[in-house]
Amino acid sequence: MWELGEGLEIRLFSGSANRPLAEAVARSLGLGLGKALVERFPDGEVRVRLLESVxxxxxxxxxxxxxPVNDHLMELLIMADAVRxxxxxxxxxxxxxxxxxxxxxxxxxxxxxxxxLVADLIQEVGVHRVITVDLHAPQIQGFFNIPVDELSAVKLFASYLENHHLTDNAVVVSPDSGRAEHARRLSERLNLPLAILAKRRIGPRETQVAYVIGDxxxxxxxxxxDIISTGGTIRRGVEALAAAGAQEAIVMATHGVLVGPAHENLSxxxxxxxxxxxxxxxxxxxxxxxxSTADLLAQAIRNVHTxxxxxxxI
Known part of the structure; x- marks a missing residue:
């Protein structure tokens, strides 16, 4: 068991949102997941009990x-309170x-x-640090008064593209101005040109690609x-790229939320x-x-702990 300073041991626990990822992180660290009970009462309330000392x-x-975001958020908050x-x-x-x-x-x-509000809730239950991957908006780090380590999947995507020989005659495309920094980092890592899709919002959940910036x-x-939810923005983006003479696109996103017509749009x-x-x-x-982000998260945990x-x- 690793120790930090005077006997501070590490413990890993998982909620129900993505246990396979938690198990992979634990394997990468050479540790086991802590034993905990995470279940629902008949009325849907979350029940948590740690089955070992922390x-x-x-x-x-x-x-x-x-x-379901609210269920998994409540699990996290209640687990943190149990640990505290x-x-x-x-x-x-x-x-x-x-x-x-x-x-x-x-x-x-x-x-x-x-x-x-979510940042405040996480801090209120006693969390000392947050480790996350590709926040949708960088300013969210400033919503916390505790350290926030934001990791990036850019290196994972770059390695995948290189290993599968998908970088020949390619151009990195940002789906909007908000993702331009991630796209720039990928283009620099792969030494490829950069293009951006200029969008305009025509409703609270609807966007339109106005034009393509770049060749x-x-x-x-x-x-x-960073996020693909319904896939509508991506579908409109690839249609605009095809109209501009581009070949078939490779679509990459860190978080596959995938709701509604996502599979249809991504087909x-x-x-x-x-x-x-x-x-x-x-x-x-x-x-x-x-x-897999398991090794990336495991290394972040290792570095924080030591x-x-x-x-x-990053």
């Missing part, structure tokens, strides 16, 4: 707040996918900033996004393949390529 330990709760009341020395929330991240600002009057004619678009003939990470639990039977830099992983 007194004086450095505890890591691995729980993406994936759909069990006298853990430090509580770290490993949230590979941070739900409510798209509600990071007011877009109309009399709206909440729900991402800030994509005759090139293979490598579209990189568009202008899309050659779709790649996700496993921050949200997916299966190969869905027809997508899935990259007081080493996490920024080197």
């Amino acid at each position: 007194r004086g330990a450095d505890v890591y709760l691995i729980q993406p707040t994936a759909p 009341r069990s006298s853990a020395a430090r509580i770290n929330a490993v949230i590979p996918y941070f739900g409510y991240a798209r509600q990071d600002k007011q877009t109309q009057g009399r709206e909440p900033i729900s991402a800030k 994509v004619a005759g090139k293979r678009p490598l579209i990189i996004d 568009h003939p202008a899309i050659r393949e779709v790649v996700f990470t496993n921050t949200i639990q997916l299966t190969p039977a869905m027809g997508f390529n899935i990259l 007081n080493q830099s996490v920024s080197a992983l």
